[in-house]
Amino acid sequence: MSTTTLAAAGASEHRPLIITLFALFVVATLFITVWAGRQTKSAADFYAGGRQFTGFQNGLAISGDYMSAASFLGIAGAIALFGYDGFLYSIGFLVAWLVALLLVAEPLRNSGRFTMGDVLAYRMRQRPVRTAAGTSTIVVSIFYLLAQMAGAGVLVSLLLGITSDAGKVLIVALVGVLMIVYVTIGGMKGTTWVQMVKAVLLIAGTLLITFLVLLKFDFNISDLLGKAAENSGQGAAFLEPGLKYGVDAVSKLDFISLGVALVLGTAGLPHILIRFYTVPTAKAARKSVNWAIGIIGGFYLMTIALGFGAAAIVGPAEIKASNPAGNTAAPLLALHIGGADSTGGAILLAVISAVAFATILAVVAGLTLASSSSFAHDIYANVIRRGKATEQEEVRAARWATVFIGVVSIALGALARDLNVAGLVALAFAVAASANLPTILYSLFWKRFTTQGALWSIYGGLFASVFLVVFSPVVSGKATSMFPDMDFAWFPLANPGIISIPLGFLLGWLGSVLSKDEPDKGKYAELEVKSLTGVGAH
Numbered sequence: 001m002s003t004t005t006l007a008a009a010g011a012s013e014h015r016p017l018i019i020t021l022f023a024l025f026v027v028a029t030l031f032i033t034v035w036a037g038r039q040t041k042s043a044a045d046f047y048a049g050g051r052q053f054t055g056f057q058n059g060l061a062i063s064g065d066y067m068s069a070a071s072f073l074g075i076a077g078a079i080a081l082f083g084y085d086g087f088l089y090s091i092g093f094l095v096a097w098l099v100a101l102l103l104v105a106e107p108l109r110n111s112g113r114f115t116m117g118d119v120l121a122y123r124m125r126q127r128p129v130r131t132a133a134g135t136s137t138i139v140v141s142i143f144y145l146l147a148q149m150a151g152a153g154v155l156v157s158l159l160l161g162i163t164s165d166a167g168k169v170l171i172v173a174l175v176g177v178l179m180i181v182y183v184t185i186g187g188m189k190g191t192t193w194v195q196m197v198k199a200v201l202l203i204a205g206t207l208l209i210t211f212l213v214l215l216k217f218d219f220n221i222s223d224l225l226g227k228a229a230e231n232s233g234q235g236a237a238f239l240e241p242g243l244k245y246g247v248d249a250v251s252k253l254d255f256i257s258l259g260v261a262l263v264l265g266t267a268g269l270p271h272i273l274i275r276f277y278t279v280p281t282a283k284a285a286r287k288s289v290n291w292a293i294g295i296i297g298g299f300y301l302m303t304i305a306l307g308f309g310a311a312a313i314v315g316p317a318e319i320k321a322s323n324p325a326g327n328t329a330a331p332l333l334a335l336h337i338g339g340a341d342s343t344g345g346a347i348l349l350a351v352i353s354a355v356a357f358a359t360i361l362a363v364v365a366g367l368t369l370a371s372s373s374s375f376a377h378d379i380y381a382n383v384i385r386r387g388k389a390t391e392q393e394e395v396r397a398a399r400w401a402t403v404f405i406g407v408v409s410i411a412l413g414a415l416a417r418d419l420n421v422a423g424l425v426a427l428a429f430a431v432a433a434s435a436n437l438p439t440i441l442y443s444l445f446w447k448r449f450t451t452q453g454a455l456w457s458i459y460g461g462l463f464a465s466v467f468l469v470v471f472s473p474v475v476s477g478k479a480t481s482m483f484p485d486m487d488f489a490w491f492p493l494a495n496p497g498i499i500s501i502p503l504g505f506l507l508g509w510l511g512s513v514l515s516k517d518e519p520d521k522g523k524y525a526e527l528e529v530k531s532l533t534g535v536g537a538h
Contacts, residue, residue, distance in 0.1 A: 017343075019160070021350040025358060026178070029194050033182050036190035046187035046373075046395045051277065053192060055284040059291025062275050064195030066093075066266075066292065067202055067299055068144075068363040068425060072306075072356050073151045076333070077326025079307020080319055083228070083238035085245050086307055088255070089426070090300040092262030096429075097296065100267045101289045107444050107531035109276040109285035115370075116273050116436065117378035120443050120458075123523035124451040127383045132458040134378040136435045137270040139462060141371035142409060143428035144271070148364045149175060149413020154327040155356050169414040175360065176410035182365040183372065184399045188278060191365040198355075198362040203299060205355040208348075209330070210302045212337045213309035221304075228311035238311070254493045258426055261497030265429025268436030271363075271370035306330050313337060324479075331356065364409070372401035415482055426495055427469055434461030434500035438508045444531055446512075447524040453512030461504025468496035 039045065053061065071093065078086030111119045117133035152175040153168040162168060182190060217224040225239055232238040245255035266272060276285045310319060310329035313336050322328040331353050338348035376398035381389040389397070439457045442449040468491045469475065475482045477489035493499075512519070 017346060017350065021347070022354050022357065025354040026361075029197070029358065029361060030178075030181070032193050032197065033186035033190040036193055037185040037187065039189055045189060046398065051280050053278045055279060055287030056291055057192070057196060058275060058279050058284065058288035059295065060199045061192045061195040061278070062272065062288060062292040063295040063299075064197075064199035064202070064359075064362050065271060065275060065366045066296060067199065068148060068151075068359060071299065071303070072202065072206075072359050073155065073327045073330055074147070074325075074425065075300075075303050076306040076310055076330040077319065077323070077328070079303060080310035080314070080329040081316055081326045082244040083232060083234065083308075083311070084241055085243050085255075087304065088245070088259070089262070090303045092259055093266075094293075094297055094300045096263050096266035097289065097293045099264060100272070101286070101293065104267045104273070104440065105276055105285050105289045106282045108273060108440070109279065109282045110533070111444070111527060111531045114274070114277060114377050115374045116270055116440065117374060117382075120439055120454060121378075121382075122443070122527050123520050124443075124454055127386075129451060129454050130378040130382050132455055133439075134374045134383075136458050136462050137374035137378075138371045138405065139466065140268075140270055140428055140432045140436065141367045142405065142412065143431055144269070144425060145364055145367050145405075145409040146412050147425040147428070148360045148367070149409055151327060152357065152360045153413070154323050154325075155331060155353055155360070172413045173410050175364065176406045176413070178361055179364040179368050179409075180402055180406040182361065183368045183402045186365075187395075188274075188369060191362070191369050192278060194358075194365060195362040198358040199295065201355045201358055203295065205352050206299060206302045206306065209309070209334060209337065209352065210305040213305045213313070213333070216313070216337065224305070224308055224312055228308040230312075231315045232311050233316065250492045253498065254495060257430075257493050257495040257498035260501055261426055261430035261433055261495050264433035264437055264497075264501060265426075266432075268432035268440065269429070270374065270432070270436070271366040274370050274373065275366075306333065309333055309337070368402050368405055368409075371405050372398045375401040375405075427474065430469075430495050430497040430500060431462065431465045433497060434465040434504040435459075436461075437501075438504040442508050442512070444527070447521060447528075448512055448519050449508070450512045450515040450517045450519050452515035452517060453508045453510075456511030457504050457508030460507035461500055464503050465496045465500035468493075468500060472496065 075086065075089045075093075078089055080086070108116075108119055111122060115133070116137060117130045120133050121129040149172045153172045156162070156171040156174075157168050160167075160171075162171065182194065186194070213224065214221070217227070229235060229238040234243060237243055245251045245258075275288070279285050279288055307329065310333040314329065314332045319326050319329045319332060322332060331349055334352035335345045335349040338345035376394045380397040380401075381387065381394045385393070435458050438461060439454050442453065442457065471489055472491045472494055473481055473489050474494050475489065476484075477487040478484065481489075
């Protein structure tokens with residue numbers, strides 16, 4: 001009998017306990033959502049939580065929003081399978097916050113009201129720019145949602161012992177339904193409280209696993225790394241650069257592309273950007289990012305214990321047998337560290353899996369809220385209704401958009417269930433950095449930026465990144481692709497950032513230079529004062 005089968009058998013004896021603990025968490029978060037939903041009275045409550053959260057609370061919620069299935073499941077799996085190269089994800093995700101802190105957080109909070117489109121359309125023609133901003137927000141959010149859905153399918157399948165594809169698809173659908181309920185009932189208030197609870201649980205669970213892993217190796221990190229290298233079958237190469245990204249020239253380019261996407265992507269992620277509107281002042285927005293950097297930094301340091309601990313204690317063979325992309329490394333580590341055939345192991349597996357599931361639910365709620373809010377506020381209220389929609393009509397449109405986006409995410413998530421979630425999230429970062437970041441930075445800091453430049457930048461970056469992903473090994477051509485039996489991949493890189501991000505910036509500049517429209521210098525002066533001082537901010 002294989003180790004994976006033994007682990008599954010050990011967990012199955014305690015499956016009623018596992019399911020009970022798991023269900024308790026879902027019920028608790030639904031209670032929080034209903035409680036918060038009763039306090040959601042206006043559009044400001046639904047979109048921005050009434051702007052009532054403190055810097056610390058928002059920092060905690062940002063951490064909960066950012067530390068997604070990619071962080072907990074995907075990175076642990078990447079490290080367990082690829083060692084040093086897998087840990088590069090952790091570094092990229094953390095460094096990205098410097099861009100968000102220094103360039104985006106405070107000016108964005110001062111300049112907008114509910115969505116990214118508020119900032120982009122401030123000195124441009126409203127309808128075309130808001131349409132572009134809404135389209136980009138929805139596409140980026142759906143890419144990010146794919147990762148969360150894939151993580152949920154893998155996680156709950158492991159917990160319940162489900163091996164059939166139909167069962168995994170059903171689990172993805174269940175997550176989608178819960179996501180729709182969270183957003184339609186709770187809005188931003190419910191989503192924020194769930195994210196705060198989830199952040200506390202995730203840090204506590206990760207601290208516990210880190211402590212137990214280090215305890216097993218007498219707190220000697222060298223012994224831990226040595227055992228991980230020995231178990232990996234790669235020897236010393238496991239702890240050195242190049243196992244995944246240094247094999248040839250293409251993989252080296254892929255790494256540069258990945259790094260650029262990770263570092264620049266955070267500042268363009270819609271579900272992170274709207275979090276800055278939930279605080280009352282720009283100072284609180286800055287403080288919330290400082291808190292987020294501290295919390296997230298501590299978590300990513302602990303991914304060393306999660307990933308290398310999984311390699312040392314579980315082993316790559318069992319991890320791959322459970323999930324080829326490595327997404328079950330952290331839950332399997334919890335099972336083994338507590339005892340694969342013991343009640344302790346089952347309880348630890350249930351707790352860590354519940355935390356991971358909380359991670360997924362909190363992030364999908366934030367993503368869905370960002371995309372549905374952008375549709376309702378930017379496209380429905382300001383484009384379709386031309387600013388004449390009431391607050392109640394806007395919120396109703398947002399709730400219907402939530403249902404639609406949920407259905408699309410379920411369908412695509414079912415297809416992406418066997419892909420590494422860290423890699424999927426990196427794609428979302430690339431799309432965000434290609435389409436959103438150039439337009440945000442040009443809008444805030446370049447007075448010659450025009451409506452044509454904004455449209456070229458958003459649509460050009462969006463089309464280029466999505467187009468290259470479709471024809472990359474992520475979608476077809478490999479055993480680990482979304483469609484492994486098909487091959488229409490001609491773009492060799494798994495991440496398009498190295499091409500699409502510079503193209504987004506170039507198109508924004510070129511569109512503005514070639515535009516016949518004169519930039520509104522008066523509006524730019526207003527935006528500059530507003531973004532830097534907060535005068536007139538909501």
